[in-house]
Amino acid sequence: MYWVLIKAGLLRKKIRTVLTVLSIATAFLLFGMLHSMSAVFTGQMKGMSADIIMVMPRYNIFGTQPYTTFEYVKSLEGVEKASHMTILTSDMLGSMFDGVVFAVDENYFDVYKRFQVTDEHREAMRLRPDGVLVGRLLAEQKAFKIGDKVRIKSHSMNEDGSYNWEFEVVGFYTVQVYTGDEIGIIANYKYVDDSRVSMKGTTSYIIAKVLSPELADGISTKIDENFKNSDRATRTGPENQMAMEMIGQFGDIELVINLILSAVFFTILLVTGNTMSQAVRERTADLAVLKSIGYGDIQLFIMVMLESFIIIFTGLILGLGLTLLAIPLIVAASQGMAEDGIFLSTSSILLAFTIGVFVSLVSSFMPARKALKLKVVDALAKG
Amino acid sequence: MSDSLVSVNAVNKIYQRGGEKLVVLDDLNLEVPKGDFLALMGPSGSGKTTLLNLIGGLDTPTSGSVEVDNARLDTLNSRALSRWRASHVGFIFQFYNLLPVLTAFRNVELPLLLTKLSSSQRKEHVETALNIVSLVDRASHKPNELSGGQQQRVAIARALVSDPDILICDEPTGDLDRETSTEILNLLQVLNRDHGKTILMVTHDPMAAEFAKRILHLDKGKLSN
Ligand SMILES: Nc1ncnc2c1ncn2[C@@H]1O[C@H](COP(=O)(O)OP(=O)(O)O)[C@@H](O)[C@H]1O
Ligand SMILES: [Mg+2]
Numbered sequence: 001m002y003w004v005l006i007k008a009g010l011l012r013k014k015i016r017t018v019l020t021v022l023s024i025a026t027a028f029l030l031f032g033m034l035h036s037m038s039a040v041f042t043g044q045m046k047g048m049s050a051d052i053i054m055v056m057p058r059y060n061i062f063g064t065q066p067y068t069t070f071e072y073v074k075s076l077e078g079v080e081k082a083s084h085m086t087i088l089t090s091d092m093l094g095s096m097f098d099g100v101v102f103a104v105d106e107n108y109f110d111v112y113k114r115f116q117v118t119d120e121h122r123e124a125m126r127l128r129p130d131g132v133l134v135g136r137l138l139a140e141q142k143a144f145k146i147g148d149k150v151r152i153k154s155h156s157m158n159e160d161g162s163y164n165w166e167f168e169v170v171g172f173y174t175v176q177v178y179t180g181d182e183i184g185i186i187a188n189y190k191y192v193d194d195s196r197v198s199m200k201g202t203t204s205y206i207i208a209k210v211l212s213p214e215l216a217d218g219i220s221t222k223i224d225e226n227f228k229n230s231d232r233a234t235r236t237g238p239e240n241q242m243a244m245e246m247i248g249q250f251g252d253i254e255l256v257i258n259l260i261l262s263a264v265f266f267t268i269l270l271v272t273g274n275t276m277s278q279a280v281r282e283r284t285a286d287l288a289v290l291k292s293i294g295y296g297d298i299q300l301f302i303m304v305m306l307e308s309f310i311i312i313f314t315g316l317i318l319g320l321g322l323t324l325l326a327i328p329l330i331v332a333a334s335q336g337m338a339e340d341g342i343f344l345s346t347s348s349i350l351l352a353f354t355i356g357v358f359v360s361l362v363s364s365f366m367p368a369r370k371a372l373k374l375k376v377v378d379a380l381a382k383g
Numbered sequence: 384m385s386d387s388l389v390s391v392n393a394v395n396k397i398y399q400r401g402g403e404k405l406v407v408l409d410d411l412n413l414e415v416p417k418g419d420f421l422a423l424m425g426p427s428g429s430g431k432t433t434l435l436n437l438i439g440g441l442d443t444p445t446s447g448s449v450e451v452d453n454a455r456l457d458t459l460n461s462r463a464l465s466r467w468r469a470s471h472v473g474f475i476f477q478f479y480n481l482l483p484v485l486t487a488f489r490n491v492e493l494p495l496l497l498t499k500l501s502s503s504q505r506k507e508h509v510e511t512a513l514n515i516v517s518l519v520d521r522a523s524h525k526p527n528e529l530s531g532g533q534q535q536r537v538a539i540a541r542a543l544v545s546d547p548d549i550l551i552c553d554e555p556t557g558d559l560d561r562e563t564s565t566e567i568l569n570l571l572q573v574l575n576r577d578h579g580k581t582i583l584m585v586t587h588d589p590m591a592a593e594f595a596k597r598i599l600h601l602d603k604g605k606l607s608n
């Protein structure tokens with residue numbers, strides 16, 4: 001029964017209906033894209049484990065910590081094993097896509113299981129002090145082969161008094177779960193530290209595996225307490241939490257996304273609300289006739305509501321559909337960087353539908369109420 | 384209980400306008416027997432539409448009773464009234480008031496969507512109604528593809544389709560030329576005579592009123608012959 005009337009309502013001003021649907025689709029496309037992208041920032045956390053803690057310099061995430069901090073962490077009760085990594089590349093953000101070189105302790109791959117390497121390549125690394133392992137994705141992008149040279153600028157001074165460093169590719173590493181992370185270059189810490197004349201005996205991040213995940217918070221607090229108020233103050237926590245904080249350093253992405261999305265939905269609300277109230281206004285006579293024929297107030301209320309639901313959900317499905325079509329294109333354009341990092345999660349889709357229901361209800365309530373309250377006698381009185 | 388189909392007793396309809404009271408219907412009585420074709424005339428603003436709306440269950444009186452087909456309309460709430468309208472009365476307005484995006488067929492079908500009829504039963508009823516108004520061949524046309532007279536005939540078919548006892552026509556020829564008006568009035572006569580419909584029609588036009596069985600005048604809230 002409703003369908004004939006709703007169709008009649010939607011088709012009454014075809015162009016306006018189409019435009020409204022399109023603007024809603026655009027809004028949901030934006031929603032879909034932003035949500036998929038935010039997975040790039042949060043997606044890498046999927047593979048992280050709760051029993052790995054990271055110890056970072058408290059006030060400068062690109063700063064360094066003395067080796068003694070590492071030894072202290074290693075000695076703590078509840079810490080099963082520990083390793084560390086030193087960022088060598090001076091312009092870390094700038095060289096993100098060229099491969100950031102970081103030097104790690106020998107046991108790095110034993111502690112940090114998310115990064116994996118074959119025994120053969122690990123042995124090659126051990127045999128060649130200036131050897132490096134290149135992330136698989138980076139290697140594919142830059143066509144790195146074994147024997148290739150890697151040259152970078154560092155903030156650590158080399159033996160020759162320059163800041164230039166040269167390494168040789170001896171193998172590759174992969175990252176479990178989030179392949180977008182395979183974009184680094186791993187060097188031998190011992191070689192790097194022996195060769196440099198500045199910043200000797202320092203490291204950037206310390207990674208510790210604790211005996212059980214429940215210990216992670218306690219140990220983290222203990223470390224931070226220990227170095228509190230010193231020039232080597234630390235910021236320690238489970239790695240996923242730390243990764244989240246690091247992202248936070250680049251700007252509050254979640255906040256920006258949420259602000260944009262709020263603007264988007266406010267717009268949808270206005271657009272749909274406006275369309276629906278116009279639709280009801282210009283259909284005053286139709287509604288009056290329907291009432292005179294015997295259509296009930298509630299029936300017409302529901303009809304207007306359903307009409308706005310259909311407009312919004314058509315837009316929603318169109319918008320999310322376009323998002324799903326766009327994702328493979330973006331992933332392809334990112335040359336693998338975004339692989340399994342850009343995706344529309346079920347929770348994003350559920351959120352979109354929740355928003356859809358909410359916006360439909362809010363935007364159509366007043367117009368629908370107007371239809372409900374409409375008095376046939378007044379509506380049909382002419383002049 | 385009278386044998387009248389419509390029985391209006393001591394009805395007052397008073398509108399409040401600012402501080403002023405406007406008495407539109409003043410202690411008005413009206414009996415309409417089954418099968419009547421009544422023309423209501425009167426100056427503009429005399430309350431003709433108001434009276435029709437009371438009888439059609441679109442409005443309720445300030446006081447007095449309105450009884451149609453043994454239902455006391457003045458005591459029904461708006462929900463019950465709309466249900467009552469669906470099966471007892473058909474409205475025909477001056478400006479046809481068809482839904483513009485629907486075909487003639489769909490417009491006529493609208494009242495039936497409220498019933499439990501199957502789509503094939505609805506089709507049968509719609510075709511019967513369109514047949515009575517001689518518009519079967521225009522069933523798939525939209526209102527803007529039809530002339531004024533044809534649109535009014537579609538509106539009449541819509542009023543007929545649920546087979547109500549009473550048809551309420553508020554200036555049904557007010558927007559039509561002489562020739563077309565005659566066509567419509569002839570059609571109303573046929574509905575009255577051959578299909579047993581009781582008709583209440585408001586008109587300005589004395590010629591139109593001549594098609595009715597009797598004529599009443601409304602002035603200053605009272606009816607007279
Ligand atoms: N809802 C209303 N509120 C106030 N006055 C009204 C209302 N409806 C009708 N009236 C007044 O009641 C009188 C009768 O109106 P109506 O029945 O439409 O007259 P007619 O159909 O005879 O021209 C008019 O003076 C009109 O202005
Ligand atoms: Mg009138």
